[in-house]
Amino acid sequence: MATIAEALAIxxxxxxxxxxxxxxxxxxxxxxxxxxxxxxLHLLGVLAAQCNAFEAxxxxxxxxxxxxxxxxxxxxxHAMALDRLGRTEEAARSYAAAAExxxxxxxxxxxxxxxLDRLGRRDEAADVYGRVLTGAPRHAQAAVNRGMALRAxxxxxxxxxxxxxxxxxxxxxGMAWYQQSLxxxxxxxxxxxxxxxxxxxxxxxxxxxxxxxxxxxAQAAGDGSAAVRHYRHALRLDPxxxxxxxxxxxxxxxxxxxxxxxxAFAEAIRLGGGEPLLWDALGICRLASGDAPGAVRAFxxxxxxxxxxxxxxxxxxxxxxxxxxxxxERACVRTARLAAMDHRPWVNLALLRLxxxxxxxxxxxxxxxxxxxxxxxxPWFNLGLCLRAxxxxxxxxxxxxxxxxxQPDDIGASFNRAFDLQELGWIEAATAGHHHTLVLDPxxxxxxxxxxxxxxxxxxxxxxxxxxxxxxSLQPDSVAAHRSLLTSTLYDPGWTEDRRHDxxxxxxxxxxxxxxxxAKPSTNDPDPKRRLRVGYLSAxxxxxxxxxxxxPILANHDHDRFHVTAYAGVDRLDPMGExxxxxxxxxxxxxxxxxxxxxxxxxxxxxxVLVSVAGGFDANRPLVAAHRPAPVQISLYDGASSxxxxxxxxxxxxxxxxxxxxxxxxxxxxxxxxxxxYSPIDDAPDVAPSPMRTRGSVTFGxxxxxxxxxxxxxxxxxxxxxxxxESRLVLKYKNLYAAPALSGRVRDILAAExxxxxxxxxxxxxxxxxxxxxxxxxxxxxxxxxxxxGATTSFEALWMGVPVVTLPGDSMMSRWSAxxxxxxxxxxxxxxxxxxxxxxxxxxxxxxxxxxALRRDLRGRMAAASFMDGRRKARQVERVYRALWRRWCAxxxxxxx
Numbered sequence: 001m002a003t004i005a006e007a008l009a010i011x012x013x014x015x016x017x018x019x020x021x022x023x024x025x026x027x028x029x030x031x032x033x034x035x036x037x038x039x040x041l042h043l044l045g046v047l048a049a050q051c052n053a054f055e056a057x058x059x060x061x062x063x064x065x066x067x068x069x070x071x072x073x074x075x076x077x078h079a080m081a082l083d084r085l086g087r088t089e090e091a092a093r094s095y096a097a098a099a100e101x102x103x104x105x106x107x108x109x110x111x112x113x114x115x116l117d118r119l120g121r122r123d124e125a126a127d128v129y130g131r132v133l134t135g136a137p138r139h140a141q142a143a144v145n146r147g148m149a150l151r152a153x154x155x156x157x158x159x160x161x162x163x164x165x166x167x168x169x170x171x172x173x174g175m176a177w178y179q180q181s182l183x184x185x186x187x188x189x190x191x192x193x194x195x196x197x198x199x200x201x202x203x204x205x206x207x208x209x210x211x212x213x214x215x216x217x218a219q220a221a222g223d224g225s226a227a228v229r230h231y232r233h234a235l236r237l238d239p240x241x242x243x244x245x246x247x248x249x250x251x252x253x254x255x256x257x258x259x260x261x262x263x264a265f266a267e268a269i270r271l272g273g274g275e276p277l278l279w280d281a282l283g284i285c286r287l288a289s290g291d292a293p294g295a296v297r298a299f300x301x302x303x304x305x306x307x308x309x310x311x312x313x314x315x316x317x318x319x320x321x322x323x324x325x326x327x328x329e330r331a332c333v334r335t336a337r338l339a340a341m342d343h344r345p346w347v348n349l350a351l352l353r354l355x356x357x358x359x360x361x362x363x364x365x366x367x368x369x370x371x372x373x374x375x376x377x378x379p380w381f382n383l384g385l386c387l388r389a390x391x392x393x394x395x396x397x398x399x400x401x402x403x404x405x406x407q408p409d410d411i412g413a414s415f416n417r418a419f420d421l422q423e424l425g426w427i428e429a430a431t432a433g434h435h436h437t438l439v440l441d442p443x444x445x446x447x448x449x450x451x452x453x454x455x456x457x458x459x460x461x462x463x464x465x466x467x468x469x470x471x472x473s474l475q476p477d478s479v480a481a482h483r484s485l486l487t488s489t490l491y492d493p494g495w496t497e498d499r500r501h502d503x504x505x506x507x508x509x510x511x512x513x514x515x516x517x518x519a520k521p522s523t524n525d526p527d528p529k530r531r532l533r534v535g536y537l538s539a540x541x542x543x544x545x546x547x548x549x550x551x552p553i554l555a556n557h558d559h560d561r562f563h564v565t566a567y568a569g570v571d572r573l574d575p576m577g578e579x580x581x582x583x584x585x586x587x588x589x590x591x592x593x594x595x596x597x598x599x600x601x602x603x604x605x606x607x608x609v610l611v612s613v614a615g616g617f618d619a620n621r622p623l624v625a626a627h628r629p630a631p632v633q634i635s636l637y638d639g640a641s642s643x644x645x646x647x648x649x650x651x652x653x654x655x656x657x658x659x660x661x662x663x664x665x666x667x668x669x670x671x672x673x674x675x676x677x678y679s680p681i682d683d684a685p686d687v688a689p690s691p692m693r694t695r696g697s698v699t700f701g702x703x704x705x706x707x708x709x710x711x712x713x714x715x716x717x718x719x720x721x722x723x724x725x726e727s728r729l730v731l732k733y734k735n736l737y738a739a740p741a742l743s744g745r746v747r748d749i750l751a752a753e754x755x756x757x758x759x760x761x762x763x764x765x766x767x768x769x770x771x772x773x774x775x776x777x778x779x780x781x782x783x784x785x786x787x788x789x790g791a792t793t794s795f796e797a798l799w800m801g802v803p804v805v806t807l808p809g810d811s812m813m814s815r816w817s818a819x820x821x822x823x824x825x826x827x828x829x830x831x832x833x834x835x836x837x838x839x840x841x842x843x844x845x846x847x848x849x850x851x852x853a854l855r856r857d858l859r860g861r862m863a864a865a866s867f868m869d870g871r872r873k874a875r876q877v878e879r880v881y882r883a884l885w886r887r888w889c890a891x892x893x894x895x896x897x
Contacts, residue, residue: 004034012043020047038067042074049081057081072101076108079115088115099128106136113145122149133165140170144179151183159183167199174204181213190217208238215247227251242271246278253281258289269301276306280315287319295319296327303331310338314345317352322592325356336365343369347378350386357572359389370402377406381413384420389571393420411440415447425735425765427454427742443474449484456707458742461492479623482507487616490639490788490813491707497810501664504643508666512626512644519628519646524606526631526889534562534881535602535630536584538613539569539620543576545792546614546637551576552677552870553877554583562878565605567598569619590621599627609881611636612647631892632884634667636877637675639788639813641665649884651675651877652812655819662810670880674823674866676816677873678795683770687801687859688777690851698845699761701730701779701802703772704793706742708785714746716807716834717783718753723842730761730779737762776800780851781844783837784817791816798824799862801855805840807831824861 002010011026027044030037045060058081065074079094095112102108109132116125129146132139147162163180166173181196194217200210215230231248234241249264265282283298299316306312313335320328332352336345346365353362363386369379380403387396400417404410418433431454437447452467468485475481489495489503536554540546557564565586570577581587586605590598598621602610610630614637615622625633625646635642635650642650643666650667653675657663692698700720702709709731721727729750737743747757766772773796776782782797784790784806790797794804794817806817808830818830831837844851866872 004030004037008037008039008043011040015043015047020050023047036067038064038071038074041067042071042077045081046077049077049084054081054084058085058087069097070101072098072105072108075101076105076111079111083111083115088118091115092119099131103131104135106132106139106142109135110139110142110145113142113149117145117149122152125149126153126155137165138169140166140173140176143169144173144176147179147183151179151186156183156186160187172203174200174202174207174210176200177203178207178210181210185213193217206237208234208241208244211237212241212243212247215244215251219247219251224251224255228255240271242268245271249281249285253285258285259291261285262289262291262294276302276309276312279305280312283315283319292319292323296323299331300327308338310335310342310345313338314348317348321352321355325352328352329356343373343376343379347382350382354382354386354389359386359572362386363390374402375406377403377410377413380406381410381416384413384416388416388420388423393424396420397424409440411437411444414440415444418447419450422450422454425733425738427458427736427739430454445471445475445478445481448474449481452484452488453707456488456491457705457736458739458745461488461494461710464488465492477510479511482511483616483622486643487639490811491710493710493712493787497662497664500640500811501643504641504666508643508645512623512646515623515626516628516646519626520603522603522628522631524608524631528882528886528889531560532562532608532881532885533565533606534609534611535565535567535605535607536611536613537567537569537598537602537615537621537624539618540614541566541568541577541580542570542574546617547576547580548792549637549676549678550613551580551583552679553874554580556871556874557583558874558878559585562881565607567602569621595621595623596627598624599629602629608632608885609634612642613637614639615642616640631888632881634670634881634884640811641667648888649880651880653819655822656812656815663812670884672873672876672880674819676791676795676819677867677870678862679870680863680868681769681773681796681799684799685770685774685777687855690780690848690855691778692780692845692848692851697726697728698724698780699728699730699778700724700781700783700841701732701776701797702783702785702790702793703732703775703797704785704790705733706731706736708788708790709746710785711749713785714749715753716837718750718755719834719838720783720841721750721755721759722753723838724845727845728759728761729783730763730775732763732765732775735765738764773800776802781805781841783841787811787814789814789817794820795862798858801858803829803844803851803854803858805829805831805837805844807834807837820867823867824858824865826861 007026007030011023014023014026024047027040030040041060041064045057045064048060049057058078061074061078061081065078075094075098079091079098082091082094092112092115095108095115098108099112109128113125113128116128126146126149129142129149132142143162143166147159150162151159160180160183163176163183166176167180177196177200181193181200184193184196197210197214200207211230211234215227218226218230228248228251231244234244245264245268249261249268252261252264262282262285265278265285269278269282279298279302283295286298287295296319299312299319302312303316313331317328317331317335320331329352332349336349339345346369350362350366366379366383366386370383380399383399384396387399397417397420400413403413404417414433414437418430418437421433422430431451434447434451437444448467448471452464455464455467468488471478471481486503486507489500554564564584565588566580566584567588567590569590571591573581588601607630609632611634612622612625614620615635616638622642622644625644628646633647635647638650645666647667649670650665652669652671653673654671656675657669657671717729721729731737731746743762747760750760751757763775776797779802782802782804784794784804786807787809789806797804798820804817806821806829808815808818821827821829829840831840862868
């Protein structure tokens with residue numbers, strides 16, 4: 001029978017040969033015979049560890065050690081089992097015991113160092129790794145681990161040497177070079193670190209961290225393409241590398257690749273890098289790339305992570321401004337409360353409310369800041385903006401004055417103050433203000449253009465033209481400056497129709513023709529009978545004479561046959577705007593869009609007929625039509641031709657544009673029975689008896705824009721006054737005649753013509769339309785200016801029983817009053833020459849009975865006129881739209897598709 005020693009040898013043979021079941025059975029039989037047999041206990045424990053039974057292994061090997069503590073392998077294998085059980089402290093003690101028994105065993109020492117590292121005992125670990133290297137100086141991993149332990153203790157110079165030893169021992173060990181690069185970077189030796197990183201990736205191209213750090217170094221050196229290359233390489237190796245996504249995102253953001261950067265930031269966040277700055281960067285990228293909803297989500301995540309961060313709340317308020325104003329406002333309020341001592345959030349809250357069309361609410365935070373911090377420029381400046389939006393320009397002027405006391409050289413405050421003064425009719429102060437702005441900025445186009453307007457109002461047509469030319473010489477490509485010049489030509493009697501036409505052609509050549517080539521073909525269905533999509537493009541969809549003329553059409557459209565969209569260039573909806581909106585199928589605000597964006601929107605809405613309303617005036621957008629967003633494009637209620645061959649037709653009437661007339665058009669004139677359509681003025685005061693019956697003398701009047709009153713107009717009116725002794729002239733337009741320069745000019749011309757200037761009356765301005773209309777009860781006869789006559793002004797005079805004497809010329813803008821008078825059968829008030837103006841006015845003045853009859857009957861005549869029938873007018877324009885659409889379907893669709 002075999003001895004225990006022989007049986008142990010046989011069991012060991014089975015063990016080494018992989019016959020574990022046989023070895024296990026024999027070890028156990030030995031232990032039955034000799035329960036304290038240390039070798040059998042040890043080997044059975046090793047076998048148990050091989051079978052992942054680490055608890056049993058630790059127990060068995062522990063028993064072996066208790067029988068014989070002087071065997072190094074017992075302690076080493078015991079340490080391995082304990083380590084697998086997570087009993088790191090005990091495992092380290094076992095490795096230490098093994099190392100005491102076998103001090104030259106490198107693997108034991110190395111494993112001890114690893115455990116000491118894990119336990120955070122870096123100084124001991126470094127010493128142990130040093131002992132490994134004493135016995136095995138080319139043990140590269142030990143050198144790397146020692147370097148890492150030294151670096152963790154702040155002994156970075158020693159760590160560099162240890163990593164260098166590892167690199168020399170095994171040049172192909174990429175981790176050695178990588179760790180050396182980190183240590184060198186910690187010492188500020190960037191160039192040496194870069195060399196080590198390059199050696200690392202040469203030795204081991206799979207080192208993700210090395211590629212990330214090479215990307216970081218390239219980014220710091222300004223080599224964006226190399227940075228992106230390294231980050232992308234790192235992500236191919238490890239798509240979960242957060243640092244690579246972050247670095248790539250930052251680099252792409254810097255290169256302007258915003259969508260790609262946003263994706264990279266989102267990946268970095270998804271992988272666990274959700275620190276607030278990443279949400280911030282993601283939101284910024286999304287916002288800049290046009291993804292406002294995505295930006296809002298990012299900033300909301302940031303505010304969730306850091307609800308007390310005022311910067312996060314502010315970013316959210318900016319991003320949500322367009323997509324979710326309510327979210328934006330709440331974020332603004334939170335920002336202001338979190339940074340209560342900082343004035344800027346309160347100002348931002350005010351600007352948001354102003355942008356949302358709530359200037360009254362915007363005043364509250366601005367007044368608070370101005371009261372608490374009166375030395376700050378910003379609240380005063382923005383108060384001016386709010387007050388202008390509230391049409392409280394007088395207070396706005398004072399706010400800008402306070403702003404300019406703080407920053408006298410601020411161009412914006414200087415211009416805004418001058419503009420508000422201009423709107424208030426304070427001509428001299430406004431002119432001085434615009435000159436002050438031009439001192440600050442000699443090339444300030446808006447000031448030059450508005451100076452021209454001031455000169456237009458005050459009759460300085462030559463100076464007006466010079467100001468426009470100066471503006472265009474400074475910026476020949478300025479659409480606004482060129483449009484302002486075109487508008488001014490309508491007022492200046494020195495411009496012939498041919499000159500105006502030539503200027504419009506220059507406007508088209510410079511500003512519109514380059515856009516024609518970019519126009520996209522129409523894809524609209526060329527079915528001549530289907531329901532048409534009509535779009536009205538206007539900045540006057542508010543309380544405005546144009547809106548009052550447009551409302552009867554909008555209110556009476558046949559929506560079964562016409563789908564109506566309004567493209568509204570208005571800041572906020574006033575009661576008129578609200579009313580107009582109810583008459584449309586769709587209302588599109590466009591103030592935040594450029595011309596090309598508006599055209600794209602119209603094209604996306606598949607508009608068939610685009611109607612540009614009063615495109616030549618105010619803030620309207622004539623160049624939208626140059627993009628050809630609709631198959632059929634029409635001009636309505638404009639003062640003259642648009643000058644754009646992209647506009648197919650201009651609506652007019654037989655009186656305003658007689659056939660074979662001298663006026664020249666880029667469009668095809670389509671003549672309606674009458675162009676204008678009006679609604680009754682329901683709140684108009686009753687017509688009073690003729691004032692001449694109480695005064696004993698006639699009162700002439702004109703409530704037209706003084707820009708229409710050239711020297712020639714005023715000289716003719718002086719002749720009328722001379723022809724009617726003791727007559728008076730009442731001039732009113734807003735508050736403009738309160739300006740001494742303006743009223744003084746009129747008096748000077750009257751005096752030069754031999755008329756006592758005291759016969760001129762300039763009543764104070766009134767705000768309400770009803771009170772304005774009541775002033776006609778003090779006028780017997782209205783005098784119409786030329787060549788730019790009245791339109792709404794003439795209608796109001798006639799509605800109040802005041803006959804209008806007009807002198808039409810060759811252009812549409814000179815024949816609006818004639819069109820009205822013709823429609824009510826009063827062509828006898830239409831003069832053909834200046835002498836006839838004097839004769840007609842004098843004859844009326846000499847016939848009190850006729851004046852009384854007109855005063856009694858005119859409103860009834862007006863109410864019965866065809867231009868008061870909105871339903872009829874809507875059918876007329878619909879027939880025009882349909883005819884032009886059919887024409888396009890028949891002739892234009894094939895070439896424009």
